[in-house]
Amino acid sequence: xxxxxQEIGEQQRVDNPEPRTFASVLRSHQxxxxxxxxxxxxxxxxxxxxxxxxxxxxxxxxxxxxxxAHIAFWLRKVAGHRSIxxxxxxxxxxxxxxxxxxxxxxDGEPEDHFLNRRLRLLIGSLPxxxxxxxxxxxxxxxxxxxxxxxxxxxxxxxxxxxxxxLAMLREKIDRSMGDVR
Amino acid sequence: MMxxxxxxxxEALSRKEPSxxxxxxxxxxxxxxxxxxxxxxxxxxxTAVAAVLIVVAVSVWQHQRNEQAxxxxxxxxxxxxxxxxxxxxxVKLQKISQKVEGI
Amino acid sequence: xxxxxxxLLGILPLAGQDIKMPANLDRLEAKASEVxxxxxxxxxxxxxxxxxxxxxxxxxxxxxxxxxLKGIYVKSFEFDERDQYNKSxxxxxxxxxxxxxxxxxxxxxxxxxxxxxxxxxKTEGGQITGLAVIVTDPKELTIINIVGSIRPEDIRDLGGHxxxxxxxxxxxxxxxxxxxxxxxK
Numbered sequence: 001x002x003x004x005x006q007e008i009g010e011q012q013r014v015d016n017p018e019p020r021t022f023a024s025v026l027r028s029h030q031x032x033x034x035x036x037x038x039x040x041x042x043x044x045x046x047x048x049x050x051x052x053x054x055x056x057x058x059x060x061x062x063x064x065x066x067x068x069a070h071i072a073f074w075l076r077k078v079a080g081h082r083s084i085x086x087x088x089x090x091x092x093x094x095x096x097x098x099x100x101x102x103x104x105x106x107d108g109e110p111e112d113h114f115l116n117r118r119l120r121l122l123i124g125s126l127p128x129x130x131x132x133x134x135x136x137x138x139x140x141x142x143x144x145x146x147x148x149x150x151x152x153x154x155x156x157x158x159x160x161x162x163x164x165x166l167a168m169l170r171e172k173i174d175r176s177m178g179d180v181r
Numbered sequence: 182m183m184x185x186x187x188x189x190x191x192e193a194l195s196r197k198e199p200s201x202x203x204x205x206x207x208x209x210x211x212x213x214x215x216x217x218x219x220x221x222x223x224x225x226x227x228t229a230v231a232a233v234l235i236v237v238a239v240s241v242w243q244h245q246r247n248e249q250a251x252x253x254x255x256x257x258x259x260x261x262x263x264x265x266x267x268x269x270x271x272v273k274l275q276k277i278s279q280k281v282e283g284i
Numbered sequence: 285x286x287x288x289x290x291x292l293l294g295i296l297p298l299a300g301q302d303i304k305m306p307a308n309l310d311r312l313e314a315k316a317s318e319v320x321x322x323x324x325x326x327x328x329x330x331x332x333x334x335x336x337x338x339x340x341x342x343x344x345x346x347x348x349x350x351x352x353l354k355g356i357y358v359k360s361f362e363f364d365e366r367d368q369y370n371k372s373x374x375x376x377x378x379x380x381x382x383x384x385x386x387x388x389x390x391x392x393x394x395x396x397x398x399x400x401x402x403x404x405x406k407t408e409g410g411q412i413t414g415l416a417v418i419v420t421d422p423k424e425l426t427i428i429n430i431v432g433s434i435r436p437e438d439i440r441d442l443g444g445h446x447x448x449x450x451x452x453x454x455x456x457x458x459x460x461x462x463x464x465x466x467x468x469k
Contacts, residue, residue, distance in 0.1 A: 026207055034199040048199050052207050059211045119193035138187065139194040170186060252331075259324060259332035266322040266358045267346065267439060268448045270428050273419050274440035275451035277401045280392040 022062050025071055026055055032072070032140065033079045039135045040083040042124045046090075050082050076140055077150040080132045087128060118176060122169050129153070130161040137162060301357050302406060302414040302431050306376045309359060312425070315368045316361040326354040326432075342445040349439070353432035359425075366422040374420060377427060378402075381416055389436075398422045403436055415439075 033054050038047035057078060058071070065071045123134055129151070136142045136150060144162065148155040183191070313319050324332065329350055336343040350356075361369070381388070381404045390403035399421040406414030415436060417428040430439075444450035 022211065023208065026204060030203060030207075031196045031198050034203070035194075035196040038197055039194055044200070048203055048206075051199060051203070052210060055207045056210055056214055059214065115189065116193040119190060123190075123194070134190070135194060138190040139196065141191075166186070169190070173186075253335075256331045256335045259328045260335040262322050262324055263329065263332040263346075263350065263356065264446060265320065266324065266356045266428075267350075267442055267446075269320060269322075269358050269360060269426065270356075270417065270430070271439050271442040271448045272451065273401070273417055273426060273428065274403070274436055275443050277390055277392055277403060277417075277419075278440055279451055280394075280401065281390055 020068065020071075022059055025058070025062075025068075029072065029075050030055075033075050035139055036076065036079040036132075036135055037083045037086075039120065039123065039139060040080075040132060041086060042120070046086060047083075050079070050086050054078050054082055073146070073150065076136060076142070080136060080150055084128050084132060115173075118173065119169065122172055123165075126165055126168075130165045133158055133161040134165050301355060301429055303377060303380045303416055303429050305357070305359060305427065306373050308370070308373045308376075309361075309425075309427075312361050312369055312373075315363060315365075317364045318360075318362040320358055320360040322356065322358040324356045329353050329356060346442070346446065349434065349442075353430060353434060355429070355431035357427075357429045357431075359427045361425045363423045368423075369425050374418065374425070377418060381418075386414075386416070405436070 030051065034047055034051040037050040037054075038044060041047050041050065054075060058075065065074065123131060126134065132151065133147055136147045137144075142150070144155050144158045148158045151158070313321075333347050333350060336347040338344050338347070363369075380386075385406045385408060386404050387407070388402055388404050391401070393400040400419070402416075402418045404414075404416040404418075405412055406416070412433050412435065414432070415428070415430040415434055417426070419426040442448045
């Protein structure tokens with residue numbers, strides 16, 4: 001059974017409690033921040049660039065944080081915003097129609113199977129805000145209220161994005177599975 | 182409670198690791214940032230000190246100029262008074278001489 | 285001859301004066317049609333001197349004349365009406381000039397016109413250290429005190445220079461004077 005990102009992070013903290021230094025926070029949370037950016041941007045170098053910016057910002061205000069939970073929430077929030085800003089600045093992220101993409105080539109994760117890749121592509125085709133909502137929900141296992149706070153949007157908007165995105169993804173996966181069969 | 186599709190989504194969106202050098206790159210960038218901030222602070226202080234020195238120098242210069250102008254004004258006024266005093270004295274002495282020599 | 289006389293108020297103490305101006309004189313300002321009040325101590329004279337040009341012969345001469353002075357004090361009142369001041373005011377002044385150091389070198393008066401002019405010199409150790417001039421007529425009172433080494437004729441001879449009028453001696457009086465001199469030979 002796959003653990004969610006949040007579960008992994010919490011387990012790490014229980015197993016390896018260490019004094020809170022910037023280096024230790026970086027080590028604990030780099031995959032979380034990177035993954036948010038990576039799943040959003042679908043571009044490794046860009047995701048590392050965004051993740052680095054997030055951690056540099058964290059370093060400037062490191063003394064202000066009172067708890068690990070505070071840091072984790074802040075990192076998710078800023079990673080989300082920074083990723084969206086990156087796309088807007090670049091203006092090169094085009095919505096990808098699943099029917100037009102023959103074979104996904106970005107991932108290259110050997111253990112991934114076809115469905116996961118398809119799902120990631122589909123998520124990547126969502127508009128920016130619904131895309132980030134989905135990532136925070138299913139990568140970070142955040143509740144709609146937490147997502148709403150991180151993304152500065154009403155809870156009902158978060159729920160609406162989740163509902164519509166899920167419906168769209170289900171429909172497209174069913175369609176592509178139907179095609180395969 | 183998530184259904185199978187949502188669990189599949191969780192699996193698809195499982196966390197990935199950045200490159201092995203990511204951590205070192207971030208720590209290097211943090212050091213550079215701290216260095217730049219210190220240099221920037223030093224520059225800021227140097228600029229602030231220079232600005233204060235300039236303000237002080239200008240104030241001193243202006244004060245001296247004002248003092249000079251005040252002294253000049255006082256001097257010119259004193260000169261005018263001196264000339265008036267000498268004029269009155271000279272005229273009186275001339276008239277006295279005139280009277281004396283006319284006797 | 286009336287001068288264009290601004291009212292100049294001295295701002296420095298009168299410690300440098302040889303003679304003390306009677307306090308009563310101050311009340312004459314209210315009655316006078318024209319008032320001159322010049323009070324220059326040594327420091328002010330030196331300051332004024334710095335603004336006298338060395339290149340202008342007249343100013344250079346004045347600079348030399350006032351170089352050693354410690355004070356110049358002039359009080360002059362002109363009245364529209366006669367007898368606006370008391371003779372006792374002037375007497376107080378004359379009393380001071382009867383001190384041993386002072387000597388009256390010139391006195392000229394006209395009972396007909398009611399005019400009186402006096403020049404006093406102060407000497408110490410054979411050196412002139414002060415000059416006082418008192419001029420009175422029914423409508424004028426002028427008191428001059430110069431502290432320091434000065435010759436009256438040097439100031440008198442400024443007439444015709446630096447805007448100071450030269451009072452010409454009349455031809456008749458001049459001939460008589462010259463004639464008297466020749467007779468003496």
